[in-house]
Amino acid sequence: MKTVNVKEEARRLIDKLPENCTWDDLIYAIYIRQGVEAGLADVKAGRIRTVEEVQRKLGLST
Structure with missing residues:
Protein backbone atom coordinates (compact mmCIF):
# COMPACT_ATOMS: atom_id res chain seq x y z
CA MET A 1 0.00 0.00 0.00
CA LYS A 2 1.27 3.46 -0.90
CA THR A 3 2.25 5.62 2.07
CA VAL A 4 0.55 9.02 2.04
CA ASN A 5 2.58 12.07 2.98
CA VAL A 6 -0.05 14.05 4.87
CA LYS A 7 1.78 17.39 4.57
CA GLU A 8 2.04 17.06 0.79
CA GLU A 9 -1.60 16.02 0.49
CA ALA A 10 -2.67 18.92 2.72
CA ARG A 11 -0.79 21.34 0.48
CA ARG A 12 -2.49 19.90 -2.60
CA LEU A 13 -5.85 20.22 -0.90
CA ILE A 14 -5.18 23.84 0.04
CA ALA A 45 -10.44 -4.38 4.85
CA GLY A 46 -13.80 -5.93 3.93
CA ARG A 47 -15.78 -3.89 6.46
CA ILE A 48 -18.71 -3.24 4.14
CA ARG A 49 -22.37 -4.21 4.05
CA THR A 50 -24.87 -4.16 1.21
CA VAL A 51 -27.89 -1.89 1.38
CA GLU A 52 -30.07 -4.98 1.71
CA GLU A 53 -28.06 -6.24 4.72
CA VAL A 54 -28.41 -2.90 6.49
CA GLN A 55 -32.12 -2.71 5.72
CA ARG A 56 -32.67 -6.24 7.11
CA LYS A 57 -30.66 -5.43 10.23
CA LEU A 58 -32.71 -2.28 10.83
CA GLY A 59 -36.00 -4.04 10.05
CA LEU A 60 -36.72 -1.88 7.02
CA SER A 61 -38.65 -3.23 4.06
CA THR A 62 -36.98 -3.20 0.67
Missing part, protein backbone atom coordinates in the same frame (compact mmCIF):
# COMPACT_ATOMS: atom_id res chain seq x y z
CA ASP A 15 -3.98 24.64 -3.47
CA LYS A 16 -7.31 23.41 -4.88
CA LEU A 17 -9.33 25.75 -2.67
CA PRO A 18 -10.33 29.18 -4.00
CA GLU A 19 -8.30 32.20 -2.92
CA ASN A 20 -11.20 33.58 -0.89
CA CYS A 21 -11.86 30.37 1.08
CA THR A 22 -12.55 30.47 4.80
CA TRP A 23 -11.18 28.39 7.65
CA ASP A 24 -14.51 26.56 7.62
CA ASP A 25 -13.98 25.71 3.93
CA LEU A 26 -10.57 24.27 4.73
CA ILE A 27 -11.85 22.29 7.72
CA TYR A 28 -14.72 20.91 5.63
CA ALA A 29 -12.36 19.87 2.83
CA ILE A 30 -10.12 18.05 5.32
CA TYR A 31 -13.16 16.41 6.93
CA ILE A 32 -14.43 15.13 3.59
CA ARG A 33 -10.98 13.88 2.57
CA GLN A 34 -10.55 12.00 5.84
CA GLY A 35 -14.00 10.44 5.48
CA VAL A 36 -13.29 9.24 1.96
CA GLU A 37 -9.96 7.74 3.03
CA ALA A 38 -11.61 5.99 6.00
CA GLY A 39 -14.29 4.59 3.69
CA LEU A 40 -11.74 3.30 1.22
CA ALA A 41 -9.81 1.65 4.05
CA ASP A 42 -13.03 -0.02 5.23
CA VAL A 43 -13.68 -1.36 1.74
CA LYS A 44 -10.14 -2.67 1.45
Whole structure:
Protein backbone atom coordinates (compact mmCIF):
# COMPACT_ATOMS: atom_id res chain seq x y z
CA MET A 1 0.00 0.00 0.00
CA LYS A 2 1.27 3.46 -0.90
CA THR A 3 2.25 5.62 2.07
CA VAL A 4 0.55 9.02 2.04
CA ASN A 5 2.58 12.07 2.98
CA VAL A 6 -0.05 14.05 4.87
CA LYS A 7 1.78 17.39 4.57
CA GLU A 8 2.04 17.06 0.79
CA GLU A 9 -1.60 16.02 0.49
CA ALA A 10 -2.67 18.92 2.72
CA ARG A 11 -0.79 21.34 0.48
CA ARG A 12 -2.49 19.90 -2.60
CA LEU A 13 -5.85 20.22 -0.90
CA ILE A 14 -5.18 23.84 0.04
CA ASP A 15 -3.98 24.64 -3.47
CA LYS A 16 -7.31 23.41 -4.88
CA LEU A 17 -9.33 25.75 -2.67
CA PRO A 18 -10.33 29.18 -4.00
CA GLU A 19 -8.30 32.20 -2.92
CA ASN A 20 -11.20 33.58 -0.89
CA CYS A 21 -11.86 30.37 1.08
CA THR A 22 -12.55 30.47 4.80
CA TRP A 23 -11.18 28.39 7.65
CA ASP A 24 -14.51 26.56 7.62
CA ASP A 25 -13.98 25.71 3.93
CA LEU A 26 -10.57 24.27 4.73
CA ILE A 27 -11.85 22.29 7.72
CA TYR A 28 -14.72 20.91 5.63
CA ALA A 29 -12.36 19.87 2.83
CA ILE A 30 -10.12 18.05 5.32
CA TYR A 31 -13.16 16.41 6.93
CA ILE A 32 -14.43 15.13 3.59
CA ARG A 33 -10.98 13.88 2.57
CA GLN A 34 -10.55 12.00 5.84
CA GLY A 35 -14.00 10.44 5.48
CA VAL A 36 -13.29 9.24 1.96
CA GLU A 37 -9.96 7.74 3.03
CA ALA A 38 -11.61 5.99 6.00
CA GLY A 39 -14.29 4.59 3.69
CA LEU A 40 -11.74 3.30 1.22
CA ALA A 41 -9.81 1.65 4.05
CA ASP A 42 -13.03 -0.02 5.23
CA VAL A 43 -13.68 -1.36 1.74
CA LYS A 44 -10.14 -2.67 1.45
CA ALA A 45 -10.44 -4.38 4.85
CA GLY A 46 -13.80 -5.93 3.93
CA ARG A 47 -15.78 -3.89 6.46
CA ILE A 48 -18.71 -3.24 4.14
CA ARG A 49 -22.37 -4.21 4.05
CA THR A 50 -24.87 -4.16 1.21
CA VAL A 51 -27.89 -1.89 1.38
CA GLU A 52 -30.07 -4.98 1.71
CA GLU A 53 -28.06 -6.24 4.72
CA VAL A 54 -28.41 -2.90 6.49
CA GLN A 55 -32.12 -2.71 5.72
CA ARG A 56 -32.67 -6.24 7.11
CA LYS A 57 -30.66 -5.43 10.23
CA LEU A 58 -32.71 -2.28 10.83
CA GLY A 59 -36.00 -4.04 10.05
CA LEU A 60 -36.72 -1.88 7.02
CA SER A 61 -38.65 -3.23 4.06
CA THR A 62 -36.98 -3.20 0.67
